[in-house]
Amino acid sequence: MKISLRILLALVATLAVFGVMPMFADDEIKVGEYASLTGGSASFGQSSHNGTAMAIEELNAAGGVLGKKLKLITEDDQSQAGQPATIVRKLISQDKVVAVLGEVASGKSLEAAPICQQNSIPMISPASTNPKVTEEGDYIFRVCFIDPFQGTVMAKFAQGKGWKKVAVLTDVKQAYSVGLADFFMKGLVAGGGVVTKEQKYSTGDKDFKAQLTSIKASKPDAIFVPGYYGEVALIAKQAKLLGIKVPLLGGDGWVGDSLLKVAGSALDGSFFSCHFSADDQRPVVQNFVKKYQAKYNEKPDDMAGLGYDSAMILAAAMTRAGTTAGPALRDAIAATKGHPGITGLITIDAQRNASKPAVITGIVSGQFQFVETVAP
Amino acid sequence: MVDQLLELTQQLLNGLSQGSIYALIALGYTMVFGVLRFINFAHGDVLMIGAFTGFYLGPKVLQVVGGGPGFLAMSIVLVLAMGMCALVGIAIEKLCYRPLREQPKLTVLITAIGVSLFLESVGQLVLSPDPQAFPELIVDKAIEIPTSWGAISSLTVTLSQGLIFGVTLGLLVILRFIVMKTKLGMAMRALSFNPLAASLMGINNDRVISFTFGLGSALAGAAGILTSISQPSIDPLMGVNAGMKAFVAAVLGGIGNLPGAAIGGILIGLIEALVVGYISPTYRDAIVFAVLILILIVKPNGLLGSSEREKV
Numbered sequence: 138m139k140i141s142l143r144i145l146l147a148l149v150a151t152l153a154v155f156g157v158m159p160m161f162a163d164d165e166i167k168v169g170e171y172a173s174l175t176g177g178s179a180s181f182g183q184s185s186h187n188g189t190a191m192a193i194e195e196l197n198a199a200g201g202v203l204g205k206k207l208k209l210i211t212e213d214d215q216s217q218a219g220q221p222a223t224i225v226r227k228l229i230s231q232d233k234v235v236a237v238l239g240e241v242a243s244g245k246s247l248e249a250a251p252i253c254q255q256n257s258i259p260m261i262s263p264a265s266t267n268p269k270v271t272e273e274g275d276y277i278f279r280v281c282f283i284d285p286f287q288g289t290v291m292a293k294f295a296q297g298k299g300w301k302k303v304a305v306l307t308d309v310k311q312a313y314s315v316g317l318a319d320f321f322m323k324g325l326v327a328g329g330g331v332v333t334k335e336q337k338y339s340t341g342d343k344d345f346k347a348q349l350t351s352i353k354a355s356k357p358d359a360i361f362v363p364g365y366y367g368e369v370a371l372i373a374k375q376a377k378l379l380g381i382k383v384p385l386l387g388g389d390g391w392v393g394d395s396l397l398k399v400a401g402s403a404l405d406g407s408f409f410s411c412h413f414s415a416d417d418q419r420p421v422v423q424n425f426v427k428k429y430q431a432k433y434n435e436k437p438d439d440m441a442g443l444g445y446d447s448a449m450i451l452a453a454a455m456t457r458a459g460t461t462a463g464p465a466l467r468d469a470i471a472a473t474k475g476h477p478g479i480t481g482l483i484t485i486d487a488q489r490n491a492s493k494p495a496v497i498t499g500i501v502s503g504q505f506q507f508v509e510t511v512a513p
Numbered sequence: 514m515v516d517q518l519l520e521l522t523q524q525l526l527n528g529l530s531q532g533s534i535y536a537l538i539a540l541g542y543t544m545v546f547g548v549l550r551f552i553n554f555a556h557g558d559v560l561m562i563g564a565f566t567g568f569y570l571g572p573k574v575l576q577v578v579g580g581g582p583g584f585l586a587m588s589i590v591l592v593l594a595m596g597m598c599a600l601v602g603i604a605i606e607k608l609c610y611r612p613l614r615e616q617p618k619l620t621v622l623i624t625a626i627g628v629s630l631f632l633e634s635v636g637q638l639v640l641s642p643d644p645q646a647f648p649e650l651i652v653d654k655a656i657e658i659p660t661s662w663g664a665i666s667s668l669t670v671t672l673s674q675g676l677i678f679g680v681t682l683g684l685l686v687i688l689r690f691i692v693m694k695t696k697l698g699m700a701m702r703a704l705s706f707n708p709l710a711a712s713l714m715g716i717n718n719d720r721v722i723s724f725t726f727g728l729g730s731a732l733a734g735a736a737g738i739l740t741s742i743s744q745p746s747i748d749p750l751m752g753v754n755a756g757m758k759a760f761v762a763a764v765l766g767g768i769g770n771l772p773g774a775a776i777g778g779i780l781i782g783l784i785e786a787l788v789v790g791y792i793s794p795t796y797r798d799a800i801v802f803a804v805l806i807l808i809l810i811v812k813p814n815g816l817l818g819s820s821e822r823e824k825v
Contacts, residue, residue: 175642179750215642229729309795338794341754343744346527349788350520358603367644371746376669378655398646 143375165208165459166201168193171239171249176368177341178218180393181241181440182445185263185435187195187209188444189238193453195204202455210234213277214245214347217312225249229256238447240370241440242365243267243313250277257463260471261451262413263443266389267316271489276467280447281412282476283513284313284388290495290511291361291386291409300358303386304333306372309363310340317363317388333357345372346379352434353381362387363399366393373403392439397503404500412439413480414496414507425469425479439480446478450485523668524790525783526564530674530743532782537736538759539766539774540688541729547705547769548725551618555605555628557756559730562601562632563594563737563746564647565640571593571623571648587650587742591680594738595731602730603723611719618807629756636749648746650738652674673743680739684732684777692771701725705769761805767818776817 166453170189170385192207201207214220221240228234229252237253237260240246246265249251253260254274262270262279266287271277295303308314322332334355336348349372352360362385364371369391369505376385387409397404415426415436416467425445429437455461456495458469476483483494545553567590574593578586609628613621644764656675657667673752692698701719703711712718741747758781765779783799788797808815 175637179643342794343746344527344531347524347786348794350523350527351790367746371744374745378653380655380657381667395644395746396648399644401646401649498542 149223154427158479164205166178166203166205166319166455167208167210167487168183168217168448169232169234169235169239169473170209170211170215170235171221171224171228171237171245172484173240173245174211174213175190178216178242178393179364180438181217181264182213182396184243184392184438184440185239185363185444185447187429187447188404188437188441189263189448191429191432192445192448193254194378195479196448196452202452203459203461207452211348214240216242217283218248221245221248222252225252229258231453234258235463236451236466237272238444238451240261240265241443243270243316244311244455246270246277246279247312250274253277257467259451259467261447261470263447264440265313266451267400268490269312269316275471275481275489276317276463278470278485280450280483280485280491281389281443281480282493282495284317285320286513287388287410287495288317288322288363289324289332289360290497291388291408292321292324292328293406293511294359294410295325295359295386296330299499300384301330302333302356302358303330304352304355305335305361306345306352307335307337309337311365313388313390314363318361321361323362332479338364342367342368342370343371344374349376349379353379357383359384359386363388363390365390367395367399370396370399370404373407377403383465389439389503393433394438397500397505399443402503405502408497408499409513410495410511411496412493412496413442414498416507417496422479442479446476446480446483449478450476450483519668520790526668526670526674526788528783528786529779530677530782531719532779533738534736534755534778535668535678535762535781536647536758536775536778537681537739538755539585539763539778540685540771541733542763542768543769543771543774544701544725544729546763547771548701548722549610550766551610551621552625552760553610553729554625554724554756555623555632556729556733557752557754557759558629558632558636559598559602559733559752560737560740560755561636561714561747561752563598563739564751565636565737565749566597566734567591567650567738568595568645568647568747570652570812574613575648575650582649582651584651585737587676591735591738593732595735598734598737599727599731602726603735605730606723606726617742618660624655633749633753640669640749642745643750647741647747650742651744652705653743671743673739677739677743680735684735686730688732689770697721697724713728724790729818758805761801765815767815768817770817773815773817 154443158468172180173179197206212224243265246262250498254276261395264281264285266282279449305318307318334352336352380474385407389411391409392411454469458465473485486492492513493510494511494512499506499508541556552711570593571590574589575586609624610621654672655669657669659667700716704721763774764776766773775814785797
């Protein structure tokens with residue numbers, strides 16, 4: 138009995154010390170980040186985290202913000218629904234962050250947004266494109282375009298290529314996929330096209346032959362697959378196997394490094410819309426690409442660029458506001474105009490979204506190829 | 514009418530290969546239950562180990578064999594993965610389950626869950642949680658079976674689907690031979706009836722149990738390779754889903770009953786394909802688990818299981 142009591146006391150003491158210590162670190166501005174560092178969408182989280190971390194490092198090297206260093210506290214939501222809510226609560230109540238950066242996946246942003254809104258902590262999503270995210274409240278922002286725009290971009294692109302009959306394969310477990318499919322179909326029909334077949338799958342599925350067999354029978358000119366890279370790669374492979382020769386179209390959910398590794402040549406001739414191209418010759422982009430490559434030994438993708446931009450915009454807002462207090466910081470972020478981001482000039486509009494051009498990327502011989510930029 | 518028959522046949526063909534995978538894994542569950550009377554929940558994760566063995570050894574085998582992907586390379590990788598998984602299975606049994614042989618069954622059941630979580634977590638830490646691309650061991654082709662009636666002009670079977678079914682059938686035949694016609698197989702069966710009597714007859718229980726685990730795990734390893742050939746995206750959590758469905762399959766066929774496990778596996782595969790094709794992919798998992806609940810209510814010993822009466 139005595140020994141276990143001592144052990145208990147020792148544990149309590151240790152916890153107390155570790156719990157109290159952070160309170161004394163007052164010369165830091167704590168910024169929270171939640172991302173999928175592991176799991177099925179790990180590519181999103183790791184890229185955006187790399188970009189964000191690089192931005193924070195640069196800011197700290199230049200002296201920090203408002204005279205203090207920025208401390209990035211990152212938590213992994215493991216690509217699982219339900220986790221973002223838990224970890225954002227922890228970031229806000231335990232770590233006492235002044236702002237939250239995240240997430241790439243719209244479904245996860247939708248989970249965390251109400252919590253940030255309730256606690257009056259500004260949240261900036263780097264890449265969530267579903268319009269509902271910023272509708273959660275006036276403390277929620279994003280630095281990317283939204284799906285009504287993205288869906289229309291791809292619909293117009295299909296129209297331009299003469300593909301009138303398009304089949305749609307949606308991931309019902311992701312709010313992003315369902316929303317984007319919706320907007321695409323509206324744009325397609327408005328432009329005189331027709332949806333030949335709608336099929337569904339769930340995140341994590343590995344076999345799509347049943348859905349693809351049905352889609353093949355409907356004889357489309359193209360197939361719109363607004364899903365995440367993990368499943369899209371398998372879908373492309375199986376489509377090729379079943380003898381489907383028409384191109385696939387998609388959105389920024391395709392951006393992931395395992396996409397081409399798993400799909401191989403199955404995605405040749407397909408196109409998707411995204412936020413950024415590493416081939417963009419603007420000096421700010423090429424500079425970023427060089428720095429990123431030197432630090433991480435790989436080329437940055439959209440999520441990295443957006444992660445970087447979201448952190449920079451937060452820092453710029455802090456400097457403008459002169460404080461990290463919730464309401465003032467929120468107002469400063471909302472007033473962001475013409476910020477020279479990696480992913481384009483970023484102005485936060487009245488709905489707290491960014492109005493930016495989309496980049497259409499094609500896949501040729503297993504490589505990404507820039508096709509065109511579409512302005513809003 | 515002919516159209517619909519053709520579409521049904523296509524969906525069933527799709528389900529057959531997935532069902533074969535479940536059958537292979539279910540056999541492992543059922544063998545261990547038969548011999549030790551507990552469910553080895555870590556079994557599904559052995560599939561993952563098999564897949565990753567193939568992932569790491571595949572390119573090297575391809576190099577040594579030369580000439581690109583082909584049946585020889587695939588067979589070598591299959592055998593290597595089966596061997597690796599057999600060793601892993603035997604190790605798990607020796608380290609985690611044997612010390613608990615005298616404990617109540619609940620203890621070892623919870624340990625099995627622990628081993629499963631351990632394998633998954635270590636896998637994520639060591640092997641990277643991102644999906645990896647499995648090396649191409651055979652060049653997959655779609656084989657069109659032309660049928661001249663109806664709008665569906667042909668049935669499509671992929672080479673990998675055919676391979677999975679063929680290899681599963683072959684392994685089942687070998688398994689039946691081992692269980693029915695060899696001394697070790699006879700020892701396994703004796704152990705499943707009465708361990709005490711078996712040891713009194715001179716059977717080395719420990720060795721037979723190790724062999725059972727090795728055999729079951731080898732089959733799971735084969736399942737891992739076969740499933741990776743047709744769905745080349747592998748990750749440390751890939752065994753969870755298949756393991757659970759295979760467990761349902763084993764219960765459906767009658768836990769402890771070998772042909773039951775195989776039939777249960779095929780049945781679950783077919784049910785899944787029908788649900789995805791005709792109802793909705795969203796309900797696939799729900800209906801499979803509803804089948805589990807149903808069979809436990811209506812016929813708890815499974816389709817081929819017989820009720821065991823405790824003889825006093």
